[in-house]
Amino acid sequence: MLTEEKNINVEEQVIAYCKDNISNQDIKHPLYPARLGAYELFRIHGLPSTRNEQWKYTNITSKLERIPSQSDVKPVPVNLDNFINNFEIVKKAKENKDSVLVFMDGAMQSQLSVISSDTKTIKVTSLKKDPIPDWAIKLNSEKHSQNVNEMFNLNTALMEDGAIININNNKGIADNIYIIHVGNNDGFYNYRHMINVQNGAHVNIIEFKISNKVDIEALYTSSIIWKIGDNCVVNNVKYQAHNQITIGFNQQYADIANDTEFNSFTISSGSKLLREFRDINCNGSNSNISISGVNLLDGDSHIDTMLSVKHKAPNTISREKYKSILNDNSKGVFQGNIIVDDIAQKTIAKQSIDALILSKNAEHDAKPELEIYADDVQCGHGATTGQISQDSLFYLKSRGIPEEEAKRLLVHAFLTDALEEIKDKKILETFADVMNNMLNRVSKGNLNV
């Protein structure tokens, strides 16, 4: 249904929250103009409703009842360091002397973070505590001035902290940077990262977002803005496993120059509502990108991905391969747009959106769209929604494999070709264990239902 009764109450709450926040900001801060502008826009438009084509399948206010209450003091728990080191991934990263940036409830924890000793090639500053570099101010205002996205505006108005990362390496060996986010207290969090990958740089950026406890009620908005130069190789993997009551709105923007490879892969699970908005621009020629991911949903989770890939120069290749597993009462939404400008001849763009439904109450809506203005292109898209094949299941069972394991094998099999989009095999291995645990849970289902 397209009509909805807006939950006016929560919208007013959010606007009031913004108003209060803006009145406490330093008007001399270089990001203040963007903040104020974004606040004005958000105040006028409010939260997007399902009348907005981009939000057709997701009714925010039916999921978001209120801003979670929060206390003013959010002490870092003594165990946070232990908690983080419990993850094999982080432990290994530290052993390898990779950079690890730790955020708790959206705020950078300098005392837990390590920046690789080679500070000449990687420079990390905090949006909250450090002066903002000129490139970041410029990048921020560019994105802000072009923007009509309500949740991005909300994020601009409220952003508190984030990592400003400048990468300038030319050695042909990738630097690894881990960004760990831990949700640790109830509350409303807003953060923004800006990443500048300079010409010729190779970098792996691995984001890891988790809830510390199952009963932390968090609402957050986050934005990550990438500016990627010529001749770069960038592998980005984001793993987000929130608890079942977290609500999050993620925005990702990327501008990609010439002759660059950009692979961005997202693994998502959990969340009461998770919105993944991604706006990827191939501005230069001869670049090759993959924007892909897997969603593993159970319980009452709802994940909505809105992906737009724009080819704005000749000879670029893009692949979008998404696979979703849905169990219990979960819902998945995917809207994917490929736009090929008239000058973007010889574009190759392939999009596939596949969903595997494991329960009769789960639902998946997919809407792939192509807008092509160039004539010499190869573009294709397809969306499928299916169930586990009974013939396959019987075949495995007839060889003694118990039903539960047979299902897990088939679910895993369904994901394989998407997982191949994680081009750095070391990163893929890194995630194997956590993914398997997640997969075991989701293929069984019955979480919270």
Place this chain on the structure above:
Amino acid sequence: MWGKKSVMFNVSNLTVSVEDNEILKSFSLDVGPGEVHAIMGPNGSGKSTLAHVCAGKEDYTVLNGEINLNGEDLLDLEADERSTRGLFLAFQYPIEIPGVTTLTFLKSSLEAHYKANNREVLSTPDFMKLVKKKAAELNIDDSMIKRPLNVGFSGGEKKRNEILQMALLDPQICILDETDSGLDIDALRLVAEGVNNLRNEKRSFVVITHYQRLLDYIKPDFVHIMYNGKIIETGDSSLALELEKSGYNNYIK
């Protein structure tokens, strides 16, 4: 026959329907240890249905009858339990499963069998050794078992892969559903040798086939003609020769 014949596997008065059509009609078959029974019969007479119902496929309604293996009724058991009790079905049309390598599949399957029978699971190197040995006997090369299960396998490769699974799982009763169809002359001999190597005084076979050719290699103790959901004639291997010459016309009316 003399004395009381010992029966290891038996189907008695099995009546099965699919979507309100009765396919098996009070079907009965007794198989003793070490015996090889061939079932022949025109297309659509219910041979594959029988094989599937024995293996525990769920789309069928069993209206009456029993299926016993070593005195235990299999009808209450899931397909995986029937397999670990010792029943093996070589599929007429093996299923392709992209994303699961043959090796992973064989390992999961063998481990499930060992676990169900309280045996210690093989170490990975021991498992690899075993698979390679059995695969070599069937002329299956390493690259094939590393590929996704049956995906892009030729008809003959799929059938050899079925026999490989049979050899690994060490079953007591093997039902082969047209394992010979789609095989070239050399592959047919290989597969038949594979089966013959597994023959012993305890293991029994039900071989469903359209061609007497296979039975030249795998000598059956009994040949049955199945028609319209039941066995209408039983004989020895000479029955297959006769069918080859004059067809089913003398038996079906």
